[in-house]
Amino acid sequence: MKLIYEKSVPGRTAYSLPAHDLPVPDVPESLRRAEPPRLPEIAEPDLVRHFTELTTRNFGVDTGFYPLGSCTMKHNPRVNERMALLPGFRDLHPLQEPEGAQGALELMWRLQEILAEVAGLDAVSLQPAAGSQGELTGLMLISAYFADRGEGDQRRKVVIPDTAHGTNPASVTMAGYELVGVKTDPRGNIDLDDLRTKVDEETAALMLTNPSTLGLFDEGIEEIERIFHGAGALMYYDGANLNAVCGIARPGDMGFDVVHINLHKTFSQPHGGGGPGGGPIAVRDILEPFIPSPQVVRLDDGTFGLDENRPKTIGRVRGFTGPFGVFVRSYAYIRAYGPELRGMSETAVLNANYLLALLRDSYDLPYDRLCMHEFVLSARKLKREHGITALDVAKRLMDYGFHPPTIYFPLVVPEALMIEPTETEAKETLDAFAEAMHAIAREAADDPETVKAAPRTRPVRRLDEVKAVKQLVVKYGSGETSVPAEA
Amino acid sequence: MRYIALTDADRDEMLATVGVSSVEELFRDIPDGVRLDRPLDLERPLAELEIVSHLDSLAARNAHAGVELSFLGAGMYDHYVPAVVNTILSRGEFLTAYTPYQPEMSQGVLQAIFEYQTAVCELTGMDVSNASGYDGTTVAADACFVAKHVTGRSRIVVTEATSPQVRQVIKTYAPGFGLEVVEIPHSGGTTDPALVAEAAQDAAAVIFQQPNFFGCLEPAPDLAAAAAEAEALPIAHVDPISLGVLEGPGRYGCALAIGEGQGAGNAMSFGGPHYGFIATKLEHIRRMPGRIVGETTDVDGERGFVLTLSTREQHIRREKATSNITTNQTLLALGGLVYLSWLGPQGLRELGETCMALSSYARRELEAAGFVPVFSDKATFKEFAIRVGRPAVDVVRAARAKGVHPGYRLGRDYEGLDDALLVAVTEKRTTEQIDRLVEVLSEVAR
Numbered sequence: 001m002k003l004i005y006e007k008s009v010p011g012r013t014a015y016s017l018p019a020h021d022l023p024v025p026d027v028p029e030s031l032r033r034a035e036p037p038r039l040p041e042i043a044e045p046d047l048v049r050h051f052t053e054l055t056t057r058n059f060g061v062d063t064g065f066y067p068l069g070s071c072t073m074k075h076n077p078r079v080n081e082r083m084a085l086l087p088g089f090r091d092l093h094p095l096q097e098p099e100g101a102q103g104a105l106e107l108m109w110r111l112q113e114i115l116a117e118v119a120g121l122d123a124v125s126l127q128p129a130a131g132s133q134g135e136l137t138g139l140m141l142i143s144a145y146f147a148d149r150g151e152g153d154q155r156r157k158v159v160i161p162d163t164a165h166g167t168n169p170a171s172v173t174m175a176g177y178e179l180v181g182v183k184t185d186p187r188g189n190i191d192l193d194d195l196r197t198k199v200d201e202e203t204a205a206l207m208l209t210n211p212s213t214l215g216l217f218d219e220g221i222e223e224i225e226r227i228f229h230g231a232g233a234l235m236y237y238d239g240a241n242l243n244a245v246c247g248i249a250r251p252g253d254m255g256f257d258v259v260h261i262n263l264h265k266t267f268s269q270p271h272g273g274g275g276p277g278g279g280p281i282a283v284r285d286i287l288e289p290f291i292p293s294p295q296v297v298r299l300d301d302g303t304f305g306l307d308e309n310r311p312k313t314i315g316r317v318r319g320f321t322g323p324f325g326v327f328v329r330s331y332a333y334i335r336a337y338g339p340e341l342r343g344m345s346e347t348a349v350l351n352a353n354y355l356l357a358l359l360r361d362s363y364d365l366p367y368d369r370l371c372m373h374e375f376v377l378s379a380r381k382l383k384r385e386h387g388i389t390a391l392d393v394a395k396r397l398m399d400y401g402f403h404p405p406t407i408y409f410p411l412v413v414p415e416a417l418m419i420e421p422t423e424t425e426a427k428e429t430l431d432a433f434a435e436a437m438h439a440i441a442r443e444a445a446d447d448p449e450t451v452k453a454a455p456r457t458r459p460v461r462r463l464d465e466v467k468a469v470k471q472l473v474v475k476y477g478s479g480e481t482s483v484p485a486e487a
Numbered sequence: 488m489r490y491i492a493l494t495d496a497d498r499d500e501m502l503a504t505v506g507v508s509s510v511e512e513l514f515r516d517i518p519d520g521v522r523l524d525r526p527l528d529l530e531r532p533l534a535e536l537e538i539v540s541h542l543d544s545l546a547a548r549n550a551h552a553g554v555e556l557s558f559l560g561a562g563m564y565d566h567y568v569p570a571v572v573n574t575i576l577s578r579g580e581f582l583t584a585y586t587p588y589q590p591e592m593s594q595g596v597l598q599a600i601f602e603y604q605t606a607v608c609e610l611t612g613m614d615v616s617n618a619s620g621y622d623g624t625t626v627a628a629d630a631c632f633v634a635k636h637v638t639g640r641s642r643i644v645v646t647e648a649t650s651p652q653v654r655q656v657i658k659t660y661a662p663g664f665g666l667e668v669v670e671i672p673h674s675g676g677t678t679d680p681a682l683v684a685e686a687a688q689d690a691a692a693v694i695f696q697q698p699n700f701f702g703c704l705e706p707a708p709d710l711a712a713a714a715a716e717a718e719a720l721p722i723a724h725v726d727p728i729s730l731g732v733l734e735g736p737g738r739y740g741c742a743l744a745i746g747e748g749q750g751a752g753n754a755m756s757f758g759g760p761h762y763g764f765i766a767t768k769l770e771h772i773r774r775m776p777g778r779i780v781g782e783t784t785d786v787d788g789e790r791g792f793v794l795t796l797s798t799r800e801q802h803i804r805r806e807k808a809t810s811n812i813t814t815n816q817t818l819l820a821l822g823g824l825v826y827l828s829w830l831g832p833q834g835l836r837e838l839g840e841t842c843m844a845l846s847s848y849a850r851r852e853l854e855a856a857g858f859v860p861v862f863s864d865k866a867t868f869k870e871f872a873i874r875v876g877r878p879a880v881d882v883v884r885a886a887r888a889k890g891v892h893p894g895y896r897l898g899r900d901y902e903g904l905d906d907a908l909l910v911a912v913t914e915k916r917t918t919e920q921i922d923r924l925v926e927v928l929s930e931v932a933r
Contacts, residue, residue: 003598003602004828012831013834014571014828014830014834015829015830015834015838017841017914020844020845022845022847022848022918024843024844024847025844025847025866027843027866028704028866030706030708031706031734033731033732033733033734033836036833036836037606037609037730037731037832038832039606039609039610039827039830039831039832039835040828040831041832042831044571047571048574048575051599051825052575054581054595054598055578055580055581056580056595057594057598058581058592058595059592060579060584061584062579062580062582062583063580063583068585068588071585073585075490076582079539081577083542084756085754086543088549089756091565091754092551092552092755092756093551093757095559095561095895096549096551097883097884100549100887101757102548102549103546103548103549104545104549106548114529117529129622129625129816130812130813130814132801132814133625133812135811136811143662165801166800166802166805166808167811169801169805169808170804170805170810170811171811173806173807173811174632174660176665179806217517219516245517246527247523247526248514248517248523249514249523250521262814271583271584271586271814272576272582272816272821273581273582273593273596273600273818273821274596274618274619274817275619275815275817275818276759276760276817276819278760292659314659315655315656315658315659316656316659317656317660318621318656319562319622319623319624319625319653319656319758321757321758322758323760324759324760325754325759326759328542331542332538334529335532335538336489336490336532336533336535337488337532338527338532338533339529340532341529342527343488344488344490347491347493349510349514350502350505350510351493351501353501353505353507354501354505356505357504357506369516370512370515394589398589403592404589406588423491425492426493426497427492427493427501455591460591460594460785460789460791461786462786463793464783464784465783465793468781469796471783472772473781473782473783474604474614474616474779474780475601475605475608475616476601477605481614481769
């Protein structure tokens with residue numbers, strides 16, 4: 001289909017603005033725009049049609065099953081959208097005086113209290129914009145904590161298992177720490193013998209996703225806690241997989257000192273094709289003095305305010321007080337469940353185990369245990385016997401009407417297929433997906449060319465990603481360019 | 488539970504298939520010592536209509552722009568968002584999709600991001616935009632990281648007339664990046680290029696804002712030239728709404744253009760979510776953080792779009808990535824694209840001129856009423872600073888009691904400005920509303 005710029009016709013407009021008869025001040029010549037930006041010129045009917053046509057070329061949870069591992073693609077209740085668009089929330093300026101924003105501040109304070117209870121920790125900062133920023137913020141808190149104790153120069157290392165999301169090591173670098181890797185044992189837990197050799201008086205923290213990206217709860221968590229706290233180090237919990245354990249096992253009770261929570265995963269902020277998200281952090285009391293400023297507080301008179309007088313704070317990690325519209329949606333979502341969040345997680349784990357049981361005979365299962373909210377299969381046998389890769393399986397699933405799982409992650413599993421059904425899928429959907437996976441496994445043997453040629457039912461077939469790099473086109477109308485060589 | 492489909496019969500059948508007798512058994516790998524042995528201490532579940540009435544009551548306690556005549560700005564603006572924006576963002580195919588890892592499933596959002604990147608490049612005069620950053624503050628930290636790696640230098644210069652929140656975020660990130668931050672003062676509301684020239688020696692970057700935090704127009708080309716002369720990267724933090732009338736930073740020598748997208752297509756929403764934009768010249772593309780969409784073809788030669796240059800990113804590069812960002816603000820950036828498509832070049836220019844005309848009217852009327860601008864000789868865009876003759880905190884309180892929020896208290900961030908307000912005037916304000924502002928300020932100030 002055409003780009004909106006290719007539909008543009010000079011002189012066409014969609015906008016309207018109130019007329020005025022005021023003089024327009026001159027812009028100094030040296031600052032004045034010489035050429036107008038080449039934005040689209042299109043009337044409203046075709047503007048709407050353009051974006052509607054784009055939606056027909058996209059797939060969301062509303063369209064169908066989306067078992068993208070570690071992304072928790074659950075149903076997004078529409079009442080939450082309606083609530084975020086209430087004028088009292090939508091049109092509220094973030095610098096409104098606290099007296100004029102009591103409802104918003106109360107909602108944020110209530111969400112802080114809820115997330116502290118779910119995490120099993122003492123204080124919550126809602127400021128981080130996404131999980132990755134929560135990670136970085138958490139590491140900054142750890143850094144500030146050790147600096148405050150005079151151990152800042154000594155503790156420069158952060159331990160991360162080989163199953164970690166790529167964000168963890170990237171956050172370690174951005175926080176100025178040094179990465180120490182630790183291996184996974186044959187059961188999918190952290191290798192404790194390896195770990196013991198990696199933790200010492202130079203260790204600042206562990207970053208762990210639990211359940212891990214293998215969808216497995218680390219059975220050695222209590223010993224891990226003793227190793228880190230015994231060495232005077234802290235523990236960071238990557239909350240990407242919190243959907244498995246709400247109301248069942250809390251990060252704070254596992255020994256973690258700081259946790260980020262992905263509101264766009266566990267608490268149903270729609271992911272919007274890549275964002276927005278929300279990455280609040282919950283912390284143990286020892287880290288509370290360092291959390292970002294400002295912090296929403298309830299005052300002695302029962303009103304709500306913003307506390308900016310926080311002498312030990314690491315400072316601000318984003319503008320204003322966080323992605324408020326995300327808070328409204330997640331708060332509404334949590335209030336629909338209340339203590340029944342436990343049932344949410346139990347169902348997510350039941351759905352995953354059921355799907356695993358249906359698929360375990362058709363695909364390799366590298367870690368043969370009960371899973372939590374997701375599980376990782378391998379297509380290595382299909383590859384070895386029929387030349388069909390995880391990528392081929394993923395593309396063929398599209399022809400069956402499903403979004404593929406996460407593939408080639410975690411890195412410790414070759415030809416990985418990481419499947420997370422979430423609690424909101426019906427048994428019939430899981431059955432149909434399993435049927436498709438079985439069919440693809442059969443096709444791999446009987447008709448591999450069909451699998452390799454997939455997808456055939458999408459608006460485009462397989463795309464040339466190498467060409468996209470070599471003949472770089474990242475905006476309309478510039479022609480292709482080659483990427484400058486790495487400095 | 489209304490968001491869960493399984494019936495008791497489903498559960499029994501599924502447990503049997505798994506080969507366990509209870510849901511409890513599925514959790515047997517979790518040691519007893521870390522399990523929660525009580526229900527979560529949360530309030531009871533609410534029905535949908537109870538949620539609606541509870542949140543209605545919270546929302547009703549906020550003095551939003553629909554019930555209070557507001558001249559607040561300072562980085563977040565009450566610009567009009569046309570109906571088409573939310574119509575399109577509400578489509579489930581966009582709203583409920585994840586990051587487009589599988590391009591054949593995601594051509595809609597990939598093409599939209601490509602079109603957004605084009606719009607940002609057009610506005611800023613740059614070659615490359617990413618798919619968005621978190622907001623107008625974090626993109627400044629991203630830009631510092633780019634500058635550090637491009638120049639190999641470790642000092643960031645930022646003007647004091649740059650948004651205080653932007654400066655605060657840069658300072659929060661700086662220690663981890665191994666960067667030192669130096670601020671240079673303003674001279675009567677704008678920045679002196681001579682001070683930039685001096686501070687830029689050995690600096691990785693010079694960051695300034697245009698229009699600056701006070702609403703004044705900086706001598707931006709001169710600031711960029713002063714930075715470039717010292718081989719520091721000039722970085723402009725710009726208001727997209729101004730870019731129909733003001734030149735794009737890429738056309739006056741800046742290496743990066745960054746900014747807060749909220750005013751262009753997003754509601755204020757008490758501070759988020761919004762999109763931050765970051766754009767640069769082609770030579771720095773390998774240092775760019777975050778997702779970038781590129782054009783390619785499929786096996787039949789049909790045009791399509793994919794995430795490209797992923798070797799910069801955390802999921803491939805891990806600790807050597809250009810950033811840890813993964814989730815960004817795609818839906819809000821899509822709102823920006825729809826909005827900019829609605830405006831077109833003519834609308835963007837007319838909008839900028841309308842803001843300038845109304846803002847200038849407000850400034851004139853306040854001066855006529857005896858109020859003194861803080862920086863009287865400086866050209867402004869849609870915001871200006873004015874003295875109210877007594878502590879602004881008292882003036883804001885008294886004016887709000889009369890239904891008018893007269894602006895941001897500059898004394899919160901700047902010494903010597905406790906009696907000053909930063910007044911923002913968008914196209915949503917009318918001359919009658921501005922007259923009301925003048926009337927109320929005249930009653931409560933001095």
